[in-house]
Amino acid sequence: RVNIFWFRRDLRLHDNAALYYSLKEGTPVLPIFIFDKYILDKLEDKADRRVAFIHSALEELQQQLSSLGSSLLVLYGFPKDVFNQLISTYTIEKVYTNHDYEPYAGERDGEIDNLLQSNSIPLLTSKDQVIFEKGEILKDDGSPYTVFTPYSRKWKAALNNFFLSSYPNEKYFQNFYKTEPHAVPKLETFGFKKLTHPFPSKSLVEEILKKYSDTRDFPGVENGTSRLGVHLRFGTVSIRELAKTAISLNDTYLNELIWREFYQMILWHFPEVGQGRAFKEEYDKIEWRNNEAEFEKWCKGMTGYPIVDAGIRELNATGFMHNRVRMVVASFLTKHLLIDWRWGEAYFAAKLLDYELASNNGGWQWAAGSGCDAAPFFRIFNPHLQTIKFDKGLDYIKKWIPELNEFTYPQPIVDHEFARKRALEVYGKALKK
Ligand code: FAD
Numbered sequence: 199r200v201n202i203f204w205f206r207r208d209l210r211l212h213d214n215a216a217l218y219y220s221l222k223e224g225t226p227v228l229p230i231f232i233f234d235k236y237i238l239d240k241l242e243d244k245a246d247r248r249v250a251f252i253h254s255a256l257e258e259l260q261q262q263l264s265s266l267g268s269s270l271l272v273l274y275g276f277p278k279d280v281f282n283q284l285i286s287t288y289t290i291e292k293v294y295t296n297h298d299y300e301p302y303a304g305e306r307d308g309e310i311d312n313l314l315q316s317n318s319i320p321l322l323t324s325k326d327q328v329i330f331e332k333g334e335i336l337k338d339d340g341s342p343y344t345v346f347t348p349y350s351r352k353w354k355a356a357l358n359n360f361f362l363s364s365y366p367n368e369k370y371f372q373n374f375y376k377t378e379p380h381a382v383p384k385l386e387t388f389g390f391k392k393l394t395h396p397f398p399s400k401s402l403v404e405e406i407l408k409k410y411s412d413t414r415d416f417p418g419v420e421n422g423t424s425r426l427g428v429h430l431r432f433g434t435v436s437i438r439e440l441a442k443t444a445i446s447l448n449d450t451y452l453n454e455l456i457w458r459e460f461y462q463m464i465l466w467h468f469p470e471v472g473q474g475r476a477f478k479e480e481y482d483k484i485e486w487r488n489n490e491a492e493f494e495k496w497c498k499g500m501t502g503y504p505i506v507d508a509g510i511r512e513l514n515a516t517g518f519m520h521n522r523v524r525m526v527v528a529s530f531l532t533k534h535l536l537i538d539w540r541w542g543e544a545y546f547a548a549k550l551l552d553y554e555l556a557s558n559n560g561g562w563q564w565a566a567g568s569g570c571d572a573a574p575f576f577r578i579f580n581p582h583l584q585t586i587k588f589d590k591g592l593d594y595i596k597k598w599i600p601e602l603n604e605f606t607y608p609q610p611i612v613d614h615e616f617a618r619k620r621a622l623e624v625y626g627k628a629l630k631k
Pocket residue numbers: 414423424425426427428430454455457458459461519520521522524525528546550552553554555557558559560561562565
């Protein structure tokens with residue numbers, strides 16, 4: 199007789215909502231994680247950074263669980279097959295898990311729920327990865343917000359200690375299912391590779407937050423932003439704890455956490471944006487140039503615009519790109535090159551360690567102008583002015599383009615003024631129709 203706790207994007211034992219409810223019940227809790235074959239099969243790069251991050255987080259969980267006399271069961275396959283097998287192996291009373299708001303996750307969880315129901319096993323789910331989810335923050339008329347500022351105002355007004363208090367999971371750690379520890383299967387078992395690259399640390403957060411308002415916009419400043427994106431994505435930090443830290447140290451940082459929830463809320467209410475549709479329909483009339491040779495140059499960091507190239511090279515080398523540079527690079531692709539934002543979105547999705555469907559889609563549609571609360575279409579970043587404003591000493595650019603002063607550095611792929619006018623024309627034409 200066991201209760202199953204299914205880890206997904208909440209890879210931690212402390213302050214974990216559904217894990218808390220499962221442990222509190224008293225029936226032994228068997229913790230599981232499934233490497234989903236459906237997701238893994240779609241990843242072309244077998245040195246995928248996210249898979250490697252998950253794997254290292256699972257190893258850490260395994261250590262903690264083994265010191266509690268328990269073990270994490272790491273499985274591989276299509277989730278439905280895996281659950282069929284679990285049902286035939288264990289006497290399962292209930293399955294607990296935390297909400298996941300992405301369209302694929304919704305389908306998967308619906309399927310698992312049906313399977314469990316047909317075996318009379320309830321699937322119990324909780325909110326864990328956000329402070330406010332789904333329809334918890336709505337306009338007075340009950341409709342979802344599509345503009346950030348009023349959303350964030352309502353978010354802050356609704357906040358109280360109830361939403362921030364941590365779940366005291368430690369109180370019930372004795373209720374984990376007792377078993378010999380099993381090793382986490384090697385990544386090679388699933389055809390993936392381990393990475394030697396270190397993942398962002400969580401230990402500097404307080405220090406970073408104290409100066410964040412002054413440093414966050416300057417990509418050349420070391421530790422200018424928290425780099426917690428990947429930890430938030432996979433739940434290796436608790437959003438409640440992080441929001442409490444932000445409230446005590448830095449309101450600007452809290453705002454960024456609210457942007458994250460804003461985009462998750464948008465994806466929940468408008469799932470079609472995550473399936474290739476522009477939030478503002480008329481933007482789907484834009485006649486993108488989609489020049490493949492130019493896209494290739496953009497992907498390689500060879501556009502001849504140093505700030506753009508530095509950003510892409512940072513991404514290719516590390517899986518990270520600074521937010522300011524993400525905006526410049528995305529604006530450049532969509533406006534200067536008139537390449538469909540979906541191409542850039544897919545490229546980021548393949549490369550970013552902190553890849554999050556909701557935020558990535560939100561960021562790309564913001565840059566292209568097609569999103570909710572997006573940059574107006576006539577706002578076209580000037581890469582040169584952005585450099586003067588945010589990387590005046592060229593610290594960032596030189597880090598990623600050491601050959602900058604050499605004659606080998608490429609000429610600009612397109613003239614800024616020419617590209618600006620062309621973008622205004624093409625956008626203007628589509629939006630007037
Ligand atoms: P910090 O500045 O330290 O911010 C802390 C946290 O707040 C971030 O980790 C993130 O969870 C959240 N956050 C900050 N800014 C934003 C934002 N604009 N929108 C949503 N959440 C935000 N963020 C992702 O997490 N995943 C993505 O795939 C992603 N793709 C993006 C694509 C484009 C084109 C753009 C313009 C932005 C994208 N962002 C994405 C948002 C932002 O750039 C990153 O969250 C941020 O750079 C991550 O670095 P950090 O953890 O040091 O952020």
